[in-house]
Amino acid sequence: MECRAGCAACCIVISISSPLPGLPHGKPAGMPCPHLTAERRCSLFGQPERPAVCGELPASLDMCGTTDQHAFAYLEELERLTTPNTPSP
Template identity: 45%
Template structure:
């Protein structure tokens, strides 16, 4: 599966518990990474400063669902975050 255009769910929903470039406290679940651009793409893609957890993420239907809204709901649920 290819990343969905203008999605960014994987840069918003998951928490990152370790410090990384630009986010020394890590990233809480449900908060957009500061490296997510206005087109919902990671500006650190291919950059060695990109967190390992992000490098290792592979889009697949179980995480990404059929659209951006489903992807956010699925991933936030996995993080234990209530979707309103």
């Protein structure tokens, strides 16, 4: 499965704990990655500076669903479940 053009849920919703260009301490959850283009594509795609976690999170029907809203909701729940001390809604 390929990423849905313009979705970028994984580039916005999830936290990234490893350093990336411009964010030496990583990216907090909910913050759009500064490397998203106006078309919501990754400008680091295929570059050595791209964090490994980004390449290790492949698109899947379970995660992406058929809508951007599904992808955002799925990843928000995943982030909540994997982040210590995150309160339940």
